[in-house]
């Protein structure tokens with residue numbers, strides 16, 4: 001397993017994260033198998049959110065962890081708050097952040113979170129309330145590290161004006177099929193393609209400049225949760241290149257798709273969403289692959305892009 005150290009901690013975290021969004025579909029026994037397999041493969045980083053199964057993912061995880069030999073303190077457990085499931089709103093108010101963390105800790109049966117991320121920007125967010133919430137959570141020892149998800153650079157700047165804890169992580173969507181995080185840098189100032197549109201305020205370069213670790217979510221999905229692009233007949237050219245490189249490196253096409261993200265010099269983590277231990281093993285094989293410069297571009301171009 002490749003590891004990295006997030007600026008000002010946590011250190012030695014696995015570059016592949018076990019994402020638990022789909023864990024509510026598993027029995028407690030199968031969830032325990034997933035956790036054990038992940039840990040044996042070197043995965044020590046777990047991603048949750050209050051909205052995954054409206055809390056069910058965290059509950060199932062805690063019940064399952066108790067059935068394994070994995071100790072809570074050997075894991076970096078991250079959860080996210082700010083998307084409410086009881087009412088249709090995003091909510092970064094102080095009260096919601098504090099109450100959410102209390103709920104997370106109760107469901108996860110732990111007294112601290114290694115990392116808390118704000119999940120999706122609340123249009124009405126007040127950075128002073130976020131700062132007060134983070135101060136309380138840090139002082140009580142309930143949260144050790146903080147970050148954001150799907151958050152624009154200027155929103156992070158606004159938070160930084162009041163929040164004193166470093167914002168260490170930004171969780172963003174990235175895959176060969178959903179590569180808008182990268183595309184805008186290639187097509188800048190180009191009126192002939194909408195891939196030149198900057199949709200995120202330059203999040204990739206901002207995070208690199210500010211030592212914020214990017215965690216790539218849905219690394220295999222078409223669009224938002226429309227299924228996997230690997231072995232999908234709608235992507236023949238991409239699958240041909242994935243297949244050729246899979247053969248060269250002796251891994252699966254899935255591993256090559258993950259290696260494409262790991263190869264980016266921003267040194268991202270990748271969040272695996274599979275709930276199948278065999279698929280997880282295949283994905284982790286990506287850590288053994290170092291794609292060449294040319295191969296990285298060949299994959300990118302085969303996913304429907306062109307050099308301007």
Ligand SMILES: NC(=O)c1ccc[n+]([C@@H]2O[C@H](COP(=O)([O-])OP(=O)(O)OC[C@H]3O[C@@H](n4cnc5c(N)ncnc54)[C@H](OP(=O)(O)O)[C@@H]3O)[C@@H](O)[C@H]2O)c1
Pocket residue numbers: 018019020021022047048119149150171172216217218219220221225227228254271272273274275276279280282283
């Ligand atoms: N911050 C955010 O806004 C945000 C949004 C979405 C997700 N996330 C995080 O990112 C994680 C990953 O998201 P995701 O589940 O959409 O990602 P993903 O890893 O791209 O997709 C996983 C899905 O692909 C399927 N799949 C089919 N064949 C596979 C194969 N050979 N190998 C691996 N998977 C295969 C999996 O099914 P099987 O289980 O059958 O393998 C599963 O349904 C989530 O768990 C969550 O932690 C964050």
